[in-house]
Amino acid sequence: MPGEMRSRGAAVGGRAAGDGPAAGAEVRSVPVKLGDRSYDVLVGPGAVSGLHGLLPASARRAVVVTQESVPVEVETGLPTTVVRIPESEAQKSLATVESCCREFARVGLTRSDVVVSVGGGLVTDLAGLAAALWHRGTAVVHVATTLLAQVDAAIGGKAGANLPEGKNLVGAFWQPSGVVCDTDTLRTLPEAEWRSGRGEMAKYAFIGVEGLAGLPLTEQVVRCVARKAEVVSADEREAGARMVLNYGHTLAHALEAAGIAGGDRPMRHGEAVAVGLVFAARLAFRLGRIDDERVAEHEAVVSSYGLSSRLPGGEAPAGLLEYMYRDKKARGRLTFVLDGPSGVEAVTGVEDPDVLAVLEEMASKLGQEVA
Ligand SMILES: NC(=O)c1ccc[n+]([C@@H]2O[C@H](COP(=O)([O-])OP(=O)(O)OC[C@H]3O[C@@H](n4cnc5c(N)ncnc54)[C@H](O)[C@@H]3O)[C@@H](O)[C@H]2O)c1
Ligand SMILES: [Zn+2]
DSSP: OOSOOEEEOSOOSOOSSTTOOOTTOOEEEEEEOOGGGOEEEEEETTGGGGGGGGSOTTOSOEEEEEOTTOOOOOOOSSOEEEEEOOSSGGGOSHHHHHHHHHHHHHHTOOTTSEEEEEESHHHHHHHHHHHHHGGGOOEEEEEEOSHHIIIIITSSOEEEEEETTEEEEEEEEOOOSEEEEEGGGGGGOOHHHHHHHHHHHHHHTTTTOOOOTTSOHHHHHHHHHHHHHHHHHHOTTOSSGGGGGGTTHHHHHHHHHTTOEETTEEOOHHHHHHHHHHHHHHHHHHTTSSOHHHHHHHHHHHHHTTOOOOOOSSSOHHHHHHHHHHSTTOBSBOEEEEOOTTOSEEEEOOOHHHHHHHHHHHHHHTTOOOO
């Protein structure tokens, strides 16, 4: 099981959002072990009140990077400037990173100061990149306010921005000095964002975190964070083992890139991951890596999170395959992350006809037209 977890009492000072820690609830601390770049992730109701303890002692000033629609205020205990960045993924750009850095310049942020991101994965990715670039590397602490950012994006030090040519094509590995996953901040999260986070959580069921269903939310987040921490500690720069975190993501990225609608709106990342998990299971079954019971398990986990494993219409299998090839992780032939006798692992050399057959099976099974 994932690395050690320490508990801290919940009575850690005032809170910035919500009504205070629930009685008896406690803030947990999960370490991410990376030698001299190790840090703690605080998880639980009211965890944001522990923010100050995660800031580097050298910091004399903070810049908070957030968005208008994130209703979370933080107390850094330092002179603080708040920068609000645009809401849309279309503006997850180098231009936005530049505008953050210009704001850092305007307020005189030094290399020993700190950037604090407060938001979902879009904010933590962009603020992380701005911090990585500012004076060639300034400390950043992430306050993750979406479920997806708490269980995934804010942990592990991948920062990035999109180019018109593709998502997350520019970025850096820049570990935060600490991360806060205050579960109280999720109270205001729209249902679509909950669904998205649950899709990412469903992934963990197949990469070593079984039995999440029914546990208290804090415990679920703690276990996902601990697993991610364990994977990142073993392979910080995605030389191999970290690939397991991309389980379900090959098709998910294609669905997102194709802008495919789930229901009447574009799919959120985790919703696409949910479909991608079932696709990966079916592909693994076709390749003789797993049996049909294991495929059914994938479908059951996805539906237990209230998510659909339905391949939405709108893009023919051949089009989705094309998007998979465009994904930055495809080098020549497609690499999939697939379940198998020794668990989830990267599998190279999957043939196009197998991929197409599974996509067609998923599309036709649901009575959709396949062009
Ligand atoms: N670095 C990584 O390892 C990693 C991993 C997964 C995803 N990502 C990135 O994360 C991004 C997606 O992140 P996301 O799913 O968190 O979406 P997001 O950051 O776009 O947030 C979704 C929406 O929720 C709003 N919001 C955030 N917190 C809120 C709160 N507490 N209450 C109400 N509204 C709130 C945001 O303003 C936004 O409108 C993508 O850009 C993706 O590339 C990065
Ligand atoms: Zn993901």
